[in-house]
Amino acid sequence: MTSNKQTNQDYQQFAKQRETKRPVFKNCIRAFLIGGLICAFGQLISTFYIHFFHFTEQNVGNPTVATLIFITMLLTGFGAYDKLAQFAGAGSAVPVTGFGNAVIAAAIEHRTEGFVLGVGGNMFKLAGSVILFGVFSAFVIALIKTLLIQWGVI
Amino acid sequence: MMFFWAFVVGGLICVIGQLMFDILKLTPGHTLSILVVVGALLDGFGLYEPLIDFAGAGATVPITSFGNSLVHGAMQEAEQHGLIGVVTGMFEMTSSGITAAIIFGMIGAILFKPKG
Amino acid sequence: MKRIWKKASLPALLVFFLSVAGCTDNEDGRSASSEPDYDLTQVSNKAEVSQEIANQAKRSVLKNEEVIGARGVNTSEQILVAIEVRQMDRFNLKKLEKRITSDLENKFKEKKVTVSTDKKIYLELDELESQLQTEDLSKKKLDQETNRIKKLISDQA
Secondary structure (H helix, E strand, C coil), X not given: CCHHHCCHHHHHHHHHHHHHHCCHHHXXXXXXXXXXXXXXXXXXHHHHHHHHCCCCCXXXXXXXXXXXXXXXXXXXXXXXXXXXXXXXXXXXXXXXXXXXXXXXXXXXXXXXXXXXXXHHHHCCCXXXXXXXXXXXXXXXXXXXXXXXXXXXXX | XXXXXXXXXXXXXXXXXXXXXXXXCCCHHHXXXXXXXXXXXXXXXXXXXXXXXXXXXXXXXECHHHHHHHHHHHHHXXXXXXXXXXXXXXXXXXXXXXXXXXXXXXXXXXXXXXXX | CHXXXXXXXXXXXXXXXXXXXXCCCCCCCCEECCCCCCEXXXXXXXXXXXXXXXXXXXXXXXXXXXXXXXXXXXXXXXXEEEEEECHHHHHHHHHHHHHHHHXXXXXXXXXXXXXXXXXXXXXXXXXHHHXXXXXXXXXXXXXXXXXXXXXXXXXXX
């Protein structure tokens, strides 16, 4: 893109033109609303667990995530999550429900190929990269940090 | 108050994801992978915990928290057992998300029929 | 399917929000502070173990402007305080917790001090306070309850 060579004013005009052509702004609003709602709903579940079960703010994340993924299973199974994703874009993909949806949708879709080769083999087809890069980067970062602490740098 | 900030912070993280979709033209797989790595990096610098304190589920529900809790579990174990803890503690705190996805994926596959 | 879900979810969400927000009064005879800025309760000394120290601790903690609410109990050996922190200061929650702990430790040198910012601990202490106020809680029972709540703080899973 040549936009970075243009002056600021030109760029703004340029951005405006593009905005009307591609609904980036509209997509962002939708992502913000749906993503925000999913997180607020997560907060609601957390508050519920804190008030009525023996979970503290520290460890309430785990049951909250599990509950959200359970709800995702139902929505995915009934085909509602697909429709939500069409509307919300990243708003439904970035929350952990999007991760759950990727796993569960793949599992349901490949069921006809059998449970071992179909469901088992394809479950992490989409979500696998998230786990791979999450784990590997976490490994590198934790390794570096641990070494730095041991050498007394930080 | 907590609901409001969970909404705003969670929404903003999703907007970042949307911008990566639309402007950088990344696939969902690339976007989510990058967000997880960013979450892990932020926790490496000790910046993700304050965000969780501030926004609650607004920071724990987006996928970035996956990277955060991977590093967090690894670091916690590393403090006790040294370098080997980095490997053994990795899934200490994240287990529930992946476990839930696997279990409910299996149950979903049993309960629901694929469309079309 | 989706339409029904959409229609029903908003009122349901609203009702839930309201019901969660609505349960904060205490009608058990603890004196609540008259200051509108913060949330302080004082347990009067009817209980077997005097709560004067906990009351003092709560008052001193609330002098920090970041703290907007405090609940706490003391046993013969220890003080357990939970604080509610102003939203914008929650970014520094861990630091604040440390600072307040050391403040209280300096103030009450003879007791073991634990400070928590966790909502759950706050709720548990609120309940324990109201038990102290309304019924005769034995020393042993108070120790037990305090230790149980303390265990929640360090509970990771």
